[in-house]
Amino acid sequence: xxxxxxxxxMVSRTTDDYLDMxxxxxxxxxxxxxxxxxxxxxxxxxxxxxxxxTEHEPRRAARYGLPHYCWLCINPxxxxxxxxxxxxxxxxxxxxxxxxxxxxxxxxxxxxxxNEVKVLEQHVDLAARHDQLILVHTPHLExxxxxxxxxxxxxxxxxxxxxxxxxxxxVEEHTVKSVLDRGHWAGMTLYPISKCTPARAxxxxxxxxxxxxxxxxxxxxxxxxxxxxxxxxxxxxxxxxSAEAVDRVVFQNPVRFLSQCPKFKLPE
Amino acid sequence: xxxxQVLDLYFMDARCKLIELAAFLDxxxxxxGEADFRLAAFRAALGGLASDxxxxxxxxxxxxxxxxxxxxxxxxxxxxVGAWPG
Numbered sequence: 001x002x003x004x005x006x007x008x009x010m011v012s013r014t015t016d017d018y019l020d021m022x023x024x025x026x027x028x029x030x031x032x033x034x035x036x037x038x039x040x041x042x043x044x045x046x047x048x049x050x051x052x053x054t055e056h057e058p059r060r061a062a063r064y065g066l067p068h069y070c071w072l073c074i075n076p077x078x079x080x081x082x083x084x085x086x087x088x089x090x091x092x093x094x095x096x097x098x099x100x101x102x103x104x105x106x107x108x109x110x111x112x113x114x115n116e117v118k119v120l121e122q123h124v125d126l127a128a129r130h131d132q133l134i135l136v137h138t139p140h141l142e143x144x145x146x147x148x149x150x151x152x153x154x155x156x157x158x159x160x161x162x163x164x165x166x167x168x169x170x171v172e173e174h175t176v177k178s179v180l181d182r183g184h185w186a187g188m189t190l191y192p193i194s195k196c197t198p199a200r201a202x203x204x205x206x207x208x209x210x211x212x213x214x215x216x217x218x219x220x221x222x223x224x225x226x227x228x229x230x231x232x233x234x235x236x237x238x239x240x241x242s243a244e245a246v247d248r249v250v251f252q253n254p255v256r257f258l259s260q261c262p263k264f265k266l267p268e
Numbered sequence: 269x270x271x272x273q274v275l276d277l278y279f280m281d282a283r284c285k286l287i288e289l290a291a292f293l294d295x296x297x298x299x300x301g302e303a304d305f306r307l308a309a310f311r312a313a314l315g316g317l318a319s320d321x322x323x324x325x326x327x328x329x330x331x332x333x334x335x336x337x338x339x340x341x342x343x344x345x346x347x348x349v350g351a352w353p354g
Binding site (some may be wrong): 149 | 269277323342347
């Protein structure tokens, strides 16, 4: 089996995880910029983080033969401080030409505040000005439904953004339809407690089809499972999905979306 | 999948989770002190399980969700607790 891990926070993981992922058939990993679990005190911290994402982490993954790509932004968890966010957003253009940067992400909302919306609009503007793909984080738990609606409205209001170049991540049963109806791609995150279990993710695929959906582990420093995608692929096979149909969801779909960025290339 | 296949694959898992829910409610009953808004939200969501209509998972998720449509003034915390406090 082959698969793409389209959302993994590998800076928070050990090299054992890289080994396990490659052994399970991972062909590439993509790492959105994320909250470190604590607030950074200045834009300088983000500069170092962007260097880590674009220089150090690709080298670490390469030791396991795994292509590593990334997305850049200030995560919505740190967007309440608009001045900090503006300073960080101003840093991003100098990194956009780096060979493993796929676009702007994971932007979005966390608690659905006015400042978070303002910073989201600035990120969307940045992506539009630089013709970048967009990866969107939708809020957690009770904030997801409202946040998804607000995010969809922000994106729709910028006419420069083509819906098919935006992936809205962490969808669940109550948000997936609205995302797909707007022409976006949707990501399902496989978490042990919050977000989707493997069984529910496959239910969503059964109901909505697998045309513009992908699955990810979003493994990070919290409760998460780096092998969640291949384990879900195994459950798809148990539920009668053909090997070809599984491959479409876990490999071909991420390749289709990510290949809209010409820098995304898999080794021959 | 046939219904028989779904039962073969998921019945024991769903049975386990159902008993966990029942045990959780028993545990809450045995505990002391006042419950907060999450327990009421949980009981309200449980009602959706008895529905004969499909879409129960989405219904449960919606019942825990913030139903408002305007951004809040300021984010004072980062985390979510699983149910809207109102």
